[in-house]
Amino acid sequence: MSLYTVTIEDRIYKVNISGEHCTVNGEAVDATMLPLNRNGLHVLHHGKQAYELFMSSQEADTYQMLLFGGHRIVTQISSRMKKHFKAGETCNAGNLTAPMHGLVVDVPIHEGDCVEKGQTLVVLESMKMQMQLRSPRPGKVSKVTVQSGSQVEKGALLVQFD
């Protein structure tokens, strides 16, 4: 018997897998799922409908699902989605790193500043787009390693905070 906690957006599902007797939040599952290939493509039978479902995992504990309202069903607005769900989120210990290669266009904070969760720390431009890199949690900025005009590589340390 294995227990999993699956989070989809802010909803939490407790999944118990033991052979054919699976439950979600204590209720029995009557869906079936069959793999179509070895790459993560499945067909999910939910009630009378068959959904094409592609699942993949590129980061530990994070799975991407692609639900396809294929030719077997009539697609409605809610039938397609892509969800990220995480089992046991890990926190990046006080470092803000560059999610990709780019040009730093603004650093609206200074060393010693106290920042709120969600506050913009660095504005990075990449592929014609500016993105705001925000603080994942409240804290005090202990070190800023870039300034506007800096070119940074993916994974480069930008801001450190306590």
Added chain:
Amino acid sequence: MKKMKVLVANRGEIAVRILRACQEMGLPSVAVFTDVDEAALHVRYANEAIAIGEKQKYLDIAAILEAARQSGATAIHPGYGFLAENAEFARRVEEQGLTFIGPRPETVAMMGDKLAARRFSRNAGLPVIAGTDEPLPLELPLDMAEKVQYPVLVKAAAGGGGRGIRLALSAAELPAMIEAARREAKAAFSDDTVFLESLVQQARHIEVQILGDGEGNVICLGERECSIQRRRQKLIEEAPAHALKPELRRQVHEAALKLGKALKYRSLGTVEFLLDKKNHFYFIEVNPRIQVEHPVTEMVMGVDIVKEQLLLALGESMRTFPEEIRPRGAAIEARILAEDSQAGFLPSTGQVLYLKEPGGPGVRIDSALYQGMNVGTEYDSLLAKVIVWGENRAVAIQRLRRALHEYQIGGLSTDIDFILQIIESRKFMSGDVTTTYLETFQPKPASTEPALERDLAWAAALFAHQQRSGNVMPEISQASSNWQMTAWKEQMNRS
């Protein structure tokens, strides 16, 4: 028919698009590719492919000309982006005795200088947006900031692709915005000349497709509307522009033709306009090249624009089109970008693990994707375009919705769900949108029926469980059979 060997100095979906036209016309073709693009799709669509080196080499005139020399290409198609609007490139291609599949170098140069383009268009009799006709001096005259009508746009004279543009809402903001526009222009175009242009509020973006033979014969292939933009990057484009009443449409076409004839325009070009609430239209710029959104015109006009461009480059005289070619039905294009709409439109990267592209009636896919492809951040995030045709706009929207639901790209995030949210919005459906629509657009988060989401949670847990235990379900194939399934179930029972 005369022959030419066409080198396509581009990558991605547009390179594939041009190479397809070459193939249909029986013209030998050459692709160029950089180190990161060794496995790119366009490389396989050409008769020959030449390696040109590091990732930025698509911008290297000498490298492209050397590839042409090596391959014996006699003509170069620049596509869009990269060297497409580089007058120096066009000039050097022609100096080598090769055919540049595009406008004359002088036209490219003039249209690249937005101030020169404004002056020329005004002289040709086009309505031009109020603004400064000369570059802004480095030191702003003292009274200038006060005299300007706000809001005002600060634009780079060498600008393009929505870069080097800043909006100033007040005199207080103006100096900082000029500074920011100069900085961006300097970095992007090595030229920090900027000018001011009045902001046309609540505007629609309307553009007219023209084709000329360089001798003064210019035809108009209808217009497109591209008002759905995010940060001045077009996202959804359509043809025809349904906001134009017949008389206004005639005037807009007339204006584009006037400019095309004044330029003795050669090859393919787009004259861009803004249309305000009072149905006044203003010239913005000319894009002297093929555009990303050209397929919507092809769908409603029944013309293969790239082939026409190639025929003109071959020296054929301009084909006689019916007196006035009329659009049939409506076409819409959606740009499929590698970006994560849920994480602030951050560019996304990764390997395409699963791919299923839409099909069926009225659907066209211009794509550079293939399963197994690695998507990086070296180049533009445009992966593919979905173009649909319908008898009218409403049918086209329904069809686009259906096609986007079919489009499955596994392994990286795309803007497909975001585009679906836009086209399902009431405002988009009614067609009442302007270029600032997306600034305030609040997407309704996609929701799933709770019972289905519960089963999906289970499916995900089961998948994770199998991956961890290495206990993978047998796949369904001709080889697999019931006993495999039974054996797997038994194994699962024991685990």
